[in-house]
Amino acid sequence: MITNLLKSLYTKVFINIIVENLQTTVYVEVCSKKDVLQSIRRNFETITINPKMYEFIQTYIKESPFCYISVLDKSPLQGAIPTCVTSEMSRYCDIKSSEYRCFSKDWAFYTSEYDLEAIKYEYRTIGVDFIFSPFAMMANFFKDKIDATLSMFVLVEDNYLSFAVFDNSKLLYAEYLDMKHHKDDEELLMESPEEDEIEGINLEEVNLDSDSAVFDDFSDIEELDESDTIDEFAETEVEQIVEKKVDVSHEGFSEDYQRFSLIQSALNTFYKDSKYDSKFIETIYIADGIGVSSDLKSYLEEEMFLSVYVRKIDLSISLCDMAKAEADEI
Amino acid sequence: MKYSYINPRKKTIFTRDIQLLFTFFIVTLLMLFSAYSFLVFRDNRFTQEMTDIKLQKDEYRTNIPKMENQIAAIEKQVLLSEKIFTKNIVLRDSINNLFDLVPNRITLSEAKIMENALILYGITPNKDVYNFMLQAPLRSIFHRTYSSFYPADNGWLRFVSTNYIDNEEELSNED
Numbered sequence: 308m309i310t311n312l313l314k315s316l317y318t319k320v321f322i323n324i325i326v327e328n329l330q331t332t333v334y335v336e337v338c339s340k341k342d343v344l345q346s347i348r349r350n351f352e353t354i355t356i357n358p359k360m361y362e363f364i365q366t367y368i369k370e371s372p373f374c375y376i377s378v379l380d381k382s383p384l385q386g387a388i389p390t391c392v393t394s395e396m397s398r399y400c401d402i403k404s405s406e407y408r409c410f411s412k413d414w415a416f417y418t419s420e421y422d423l424e425a426i427k428y429e430y431r432t433i434g435v436d437f438i439f440s441p442f443a444m445m446a447n448f449f450k451d452k453i454d455a456t457l458s459m460f461v462l463v464e465d466n467y468l469s470f471a472v473f474d475n476s477k478l479l480y481a482e483y484l485d486m487k488h489h490k491d492d493e494e495l496l497m498e499s500p501e502e503d504e505i506e507g508i509n510l511e512e513v514n515l516d517s518d519s520a521v522f523d524d525f526s527d528i529e530e531l532d533e534s535d536t537i538d539e540f541a542e543t544e545v546e547q548i549v550e551k552k553v554d555v556s557h558e559g560f561s562e563d564y565q566r567f568s569l570i571q572s573a574l575n576t577f578y579k580d581s582k583y584d585s586k587f588i589e590t591i592y593i594a595d596g597i598g599v600s601s602d603l604k605s606y607l608e609e610e611m612f613l614s615v616y617v618r619k620i621d622l623s624i625s626l627c628d629m630a631k632a633e634a635d636e637i
Numbered sequence: 638m639k640y641s642y643i644n645p646r647k648k649t650i651f652t653r654d655i656q657l658l659f660t661f662f663i664v665t666l667l668m669l670f671s672a673y674s675f676l677v678f679r680d681n682r683f684t685q686e687m688t689d690i691k692l693q694k695d696e697y698r699t700n701i702p703k704m705e706n707q708i709a710a711i712e713k714q715v716l717l718s719e720k721i722f723t724k725n726i727v728l729r730d731s732i733n734n735l736f737d738l739v740p741n742r743i744t745l746s747e748a749k750i751m752e753n754a755l756i757l758y759g760i761t762p763n764k765d766v767y768n769f770m771l772q773a774p775l776r777s778i779f780h781r782t783y784s785s786f787y788p789a790d791n792g793w794l795r796f797v798s799t800n801y802i803d804n805e806e807e808l809s810n811e812d
Contacts, residue, residue, distance in 0.1 A: 313650045372652045375645060406642050423642055436645035443640040633641050 318344060319634060320367050320374040323626040324430070326354050326381055327465040327597075333360060334623030335367050338631070348623060356430060364433050377437040377630040378430065379444070379464075379622060382422035387442040387471060387481030389583070391415045398582060408440070414478035416442040437630050441469040442481060444625050448594050448618070458590040459613070461570060464622065465597050468566055470573045472588060479584055480577040484569040486562070563599055567606035574611070589613065594620040740770040746795075755779065757798040760789055767796055775800050 323334040330350050337345040347367075351360040368374045388399040391409040396402040400417055407417035418440060427435055445462040446453060453460065453473045462469040468484040570591070578585045591613045593603070604615045651659070732750070739745055739759075743766060747758035755775075761767040764786060776782050779800035786794045 310650070317650065372650050372655075373648050375648075377641075380642065408640055408642060410640070418642060427643070434646055435643065437641035438643050439641055629640060633639070633645070636639070 314373065315340065317373050318371045319631075320371045321627050321630045321634070322364055322367055322374065322376045322433075323623050323630060324376065324378045325622050325626065326379070329354065331356075331360060332623055333363060334627060335364075336627050336631075337367070337370065356432065361432060368433065373634075375436040375630050375634050376430065376433055377439060377626050378426055378435055379626050380418050380422070380426070380438050380440050381464075381467060382418045382426075383483065383485045384419035384422060385417060385440060385442075385483045387414060387416040387440075387478060389414050389478040389480070408443070410443060410446055411476065413476065414481075416440040416481075437633055439626060439629050441467070441483070442471060444620075444622070444629060445469050445471065445594055447629065448620055448625060449592055452592055456590060457586060457588065458592055459570070459574065459588050460592045460594070462594045462620070463566065463596055463599055463603075468569055468573075470570060472574075472577055472586075474586060479586065480573075480580075482573045482576070484573060486565055486569065563603040564606065566599065566603055567610070570607065571611065591615050593617045596620045596622040738771065738774050740766070742766050743771055753802045753804065755798075755800045757796075757800075759796055759798075760793045761786075761796055762793050764794060767794070772798070778802075 319338045321336045321338065323336075325332045325334070330352050331354055332348065332350050335345075335347045335349075336343055349363060351357060351363075353360060356364075364376070368376075384405070386400060387410075388396055388407075390396060390399070391412050391414060393402065396407065396415070396417075402417070404420055405417040406420050406423055407415045409415040418438075423438060426438055441462050441464065445460055448462070449460050452458060454476045457474040458472070460471045460473060466486045468486070469481075470484055471481040472479040574588065577583055577588075591607055593599070593615065595617050598619075599617070604617055607613045607615045728750070735748065735750075735755070736745075743759055743761045745757055745759040747756075749756040761771075767784070767786075772782060772784060775798065780803040781801040783799045785797050789795045
């Protein structure tokens with residue numbers, strides 16, 4: 308009682324760390340009850356904790372005893388599985404060396420215990436309070452769509468993609484895709500002639516030709532584009548993407564293509580692997596955390612005939628929101 | 638909602654600074670409390686002592702008349718003792734004088750000393766010795782002197798000398 312009373316006198320400080328390809332973004336929110344008193348974002352040219360970053364974080368740690376440090380998990384050995392029963396988990400991953408949390412009774416997300424320890428060790432000087440899975444973040448972000456549709460959901464991070472297929476809040480398939488890991492393969496693919504490349508991506512891999520009934524659903528792509536659901540995002544996200552289209556570099560182009568290939572291969576795995584209850588997917592929702600170009604959208608629309616919806620996500624703010632929700636439960 | 642892989646570190650408002658501050662306050666409060674306790678104790682003790690002294694004072698006050706009476710009685714006793722002492726000295730001197738008064742030839746066998754009288758019993762070789770050597774000084778001391786003789790076995794005379802000192806009041810009355 309007294310502790311709660313005293314607790315209310317203090318501000319809460321949420322420090323959120325997102326490690327990107329070459330830099331680390333630290334987002335700090337100083338909150339008093341439900342109001343955000345201060346929010347600061349700073350990028351550091353490091354992927355580990357350096358003295359500048361340490362000093363910056365320390366200044367906010369000292370502000371309140373109720374300081375929560377959150378890190379977004381980047382473990383390549385993480386994922387999500389369509390069960391929350393421990394005995395069934397081993398079908399999908401090595402659960403003995405993994406730490407998992409059930410998002411709902413239908414699905415869980417997991418990560419490598421070793422990588423969790425590595426994160427704790429990396430930030431031992433400042434300490435870590437929460438380590439969140441990008442799958443949990445994505446599920447929270449697309450909660451409205453996950454509960455009501457059969458769709459693919461992708462959270463785009465720098466170098467990573469969290470890919471999941473949900474059927475009315477039931478997880479069918481999920482994979483954490485590492486762009487670096489697949490880079491070599493993709494480079495080889497990019498070196499090949501353009502024609503081959505396009506052919507390689509073509510419907511052969513998606514394997515839609517064989518399923519004529521499903522293919523009928525793609526009969527009128529223009530109709531899909533004009534549907535109400537697309538309009539929901541059309542005004543905002545698409546416009547932003549069009550604006551950024553001008554700045555797309557060759558690197559950005561290749562990265563988006565790489566993302567597209569990863570999504571494509573993940574979808575193939577979902578269709579082909581008998582472990583998963585595969586269903587035909589028509590829609591993809593993309594949570595764009597880095598600002599992808601419109602190329603990705605066009606690849607997905609043109610090559611895979613998917614209805615693509617792109618929503619901007621601020622990873623730092625989403626991470627902060629999750630930390631707030633966790634902290635409120637304590 | 639429990640989406641974090643790890644549990645947050647325990648947060649406490651009792652940071653090192655707060656702990657130091659609390660320790661300081663606790664020590665200060667303890668010191669104040671001990672000082673207050675000491676003062677209260679001293680105050681109580683002082684009040685107790687004051688009450689005791691008051692009681693003692695009252696007791697002394699009630700005892701003063703008694704003691705004054707005792708002192709008066711003692712003073713009286715002292716006076717009496719002095720009087721007796723003086724009287725004894727006088728008596729001793731009188732007895733000494735009496736025995737000095739008795740010549741060697743006369744032997745006293747008994748002497749009764751009273752307040753205003755002296756009765757002497759003894760043996761004298763003859764009346765003259767008695768009359769000249771003993772009765773004459775006795776007469777000078779006492780107002781009235783009576784003597785009676787009767788013979789002893791050895792031919793001497795036994796005598797009884799009765800001497801009185803009259804009070805001045807009696808004398809004045811007689812006058």
